Amino acid sequence: MPTDVIKAKNYLLSLGIHGEIPMGSERMEMRKRQMSGQQELVAGGTTTGTAPAQHEQAGQGERASNACCFCWCCCCSCSCLTVRNEDREERNRKASHDVKAEDPGDCEESPKPTMDEVCSWGQSFDKLMRCPAGRCAFRQFLRTEFSEENLLFWLACEEFSKETNKSIISEKARLIYEDYISILSPKEVSLDSRVREVINRNMLEPTSHTFDDAQLQIYTLMQRDSYPRFMNSPVYKNLLKSVSEQCPES
Incomplete structure (x- = not known):
């Protein structure tokens, strides 16, 4: 019996069966390694799959x-x-x-004019403009003709010409230019091209005389155009009637 067993084993060995067992073990080992590798890939894919989503959410947060x-x-x-x-x-x-x-402010706070003052306004435009109450009445009239900016510009230039501080002169010159000279301003006054060229040159280094030519031109315009209509307007006639009625009582 032992002899037969030994013969059988030798027969199996002669058939090469001894090599099949290691080969099967290697296949099993390879399968295990492949399965573990696939599991790692699946796990890695899940991780990498969530990463883009996280990046996308982060990007959306940054965009928001x-x-x-x-x-x-x-x-x-x-x-x-x-x-x-x-x-x-x-x-x-x-x-x-x-x-x-x-808004210089002198018009609204001017005292009520006397009879002599109101009558003197009809004598000359200069007397009208030298009187605070006269400027106030003239301003009210210009509002009805939508040309109040002419008087406002003249008053601004009067105040500007008295300034001596260089830094304040530069700032006020800029404001006057933007308000009354610039073609983009709704309060632009009517000036000829020559005067505008002079102002543009003077604005490079503004002085208290930067707007002298423009002020004179607007003054002349009001004197020739607006002043005669003011003297015939209800604004002046009503004021003259009001002071004349109060004259006997004073």
Whole structure:
């Protein structure tokens, strides 16, 4: 019996069966390695799959935080909104400068004119313009003709010509130019090309005499054009009647 077993084993060995067992073990080992590798790939794929999603979400978050006021979301923290607020503040500051430049204030606070003063206005335009109450009445008339800017410009130039501080002269010159000389201003006064060229040259280094020619031209325009109509207007006639009625009582 042992002899037969030994013969059988030798027969199997002769058939090469001893090599099949290691080969099967290697295949099993390879399969295990392949399966473990596939599991690692699946796990890695899941991880890499979530990474782009996270990057995409992060990108969307960045896009939302950087959203501009021109996009549909209208983000409140948008830098463009800040720019608009700064522009609005700048316009408000400029508007306050404009009000100061255009409203000298002497017209509204002038005392009530006397009979002699009102009568003297009819003698010459110079007497009308030298009297605060006369300028006030003349300004009211110019409003009805939509030419009040002529008197406002002349008054601004009168105040400007008295300034001596160079830094203030430059600032006031800029305001007067923007309010009354610039063609973009709704309060632009009517000046000929020669005077405009003089002003443009003078604005390079403004002085208290920068607007002298323009002031004289507007003064002449009011004297020749507006003053005669003022003397025949209800504004002047009613004022003359009012002071004449009060004259006997005084």
